[in-house]
Amino acid sequence: MTDKDTSRNIVLGVAGGIAAYKACHLVRNLKEAGDDVRVVPTESALNFVGAATFEALSGHPVSTSVFEAVDEVQHVNVGQRADAVVIAPATADLIARLAAGRADDLLTATVLVATCPVIVAPAMHTEMWHNPATQDNVATLRRRGITVIEPAHGRLTGKDSGPGRLPEPEQIAEIVRTELAGYRVQHTWQGKKVVISAGGTQEELDPVRYLGNRSSGRQGFALAEWAAQMGSKVTLVAGNTAQLPVPSGAELRHIVSTRELEDAMREESRDADVVIMAAAVSDFRPAQVAESKMKKGQADDALSTLHLVENPDVLKGLVAARERSEIPAECVIVGFAAETGDAQKSALDYAQEKFARKGCDVLMANEVGRGKTFGQKSNEGWILRPGSAPQRVEHGSKQVVAAQILLAVNEMFQV
Ligand code: CTP
Numbered sequence: 339m340t341d342k343d344t345s346r347n348i349v350l351g352v353a354g355g356i357a358a359y360k361a362c363h364l365v366r367n368l369k370e371a372g373d374d375v376r377v378v379p380t381e382s383a384l385n386f387v388g389a390a391t392f393e394a395l396s397g398h399p400v401s402t403s404v405f406e407a408v409d410e411v412q413h414v415n416v417g418q419r420a421d422a423v424v425i426a427p428a429t430a431d432l433i434a435r436l437a438a439g440r441a442d443d444l445l446t447a448t449v450l451v452a453t454c455p456v457i458v459a460p461a462m463h464t465e466m467w468h469n470p471a472t473q474d475n476v477a478t479l480r481r482r483g484i485t486v487i488e489p490a491h492g493r494l495t496g497k498d499s500g501p502g503r504l505p506e507p508e509q510i511a512e513i514v515r516t517e518l519a520g521y522r523v524q525h526t527w528q529g530k531k532v533v534i535s536a537g538g539t540q541e542e543l544d545p546v547r548y549l550g551n552r553s554s555g556r557q558g559f560a561l562a563e564w565a566a567q568m569g570s571k572v573t574l575v576a577g578n579t580a581q582l583p584v585p586s587g588a589e590l591r592h593i594v595s596t597r598e599l600e601d602a603m604r605e606e607s608r609d610a611d612v613v614i615m616a617a618a619v620s621d622f623r624p625a626q627v628a629e630s631k632m633k634k635g636q637a638d639d640a641l642s643t644l645h646l647v648e649n650p651d652v653l654k655g656l657v658a659a660r661e662r663s664e665i666p667a668e669c670v671i672v673g674f675a676a677e678t679g680d681a682q683k684s685a686l687d688y689a690q691e692k693f694a695r696k697g698c699d700v701l702m703a704n705e706v707g708r709g710k711t712f713g714q715k716s717n718e719g720w721i722l723r724p725g726s727a728p729q730r731v732e733h734g735s736k737q738v739v740a741a742q743i744l745l746a747v748n749e750m751f752q753v
Contacts, residue, residue, distance in 0.1 A: 354382025401538030415449030427461035521741035535617035553618035555579025
């Protein structure tokens, strides 16, 4: 299959805000993944980035008005041909015009015509974002099936800081690709608290060494991203992870060891609606932590023979804490299983045994090793739930996998 067979037509709308420069990176990102991108800026966006830049990056002419290339009926054609319309950045003004159903430039006309997923990434000052007028407009768009991405927290233009920043282009592109894979953001988890552990724990051996694992934290971060986009309050309890951007709207709590992870998870889960243990937890820790760097060839030979003690099973502990009513009874607890098959049993067999052992409500089983899962950007496996056959999760990005896990959790809420 060539790129041409799989290439989708993406319309990238750009409104007039300082974050318009980030749209250039977004064009690049989408094109590098093989998609065709056509940029439709508003007139005011061109005050920030020139048409020539968008034309060179996208390889397509750029127009803003319905009165350009009238013979091609652009205001209808562009929207009809699109597989997705993405607007990044979307200003408060553009969001208001979309909510009012205006069609006074090529971008708003395109949105009115489009029947494909429309994804809006707002960027504005915190006050403008919190203003009831903007919030009402956002709610209107969401009610109509348009995805409005949660803005990131952080530095805005000038010295201000708060929600309103445009998420990073890679984050927006990932959401677009997940929607194109058929998983639309369902903004139905407002008021819910989701606690997710991610990355690997590290067990200190001496001041310079530790025992750890290869987890990158990507699956946990992808879950946090999707849960935050669904409207929930997300706490991400993260161990050692690759340098990943913190998902928009998620709060990061950093831990190092398994015992720190356990304390943080117990505390955060007290008022949680969903708890997900995606972290790769060190099962053992050194019996003793050396005060100074351990040396080779010493009499006790402590470096070549490590004495280890078992760590607590955090997931099992959370299930037990729920039984003792320390965690709300209706909280859905999700575990992961990292498995390799062997001559006796398949990875799925081992995962099913683990599911029974751990007592959680949902288990995402993945086959690990030989370049699979750990440190990779994609994942695959099975979702296990009591009383139903394993649900196969085909090979896909960690965000596509995250969307499927959260859909399974959402079904548990309906039961
Ligand atoms: N887990 C945990 N505490 C541990 C070990 C694992 O909470 N001490 C959680 C993981 O976060 C994951 C699930 O338990 O959600 C399964 O982890 P996994 O490493 O696959 O299994 P283990 O319980 O460690 O069993 P084994 O290593 O024997 O396969």
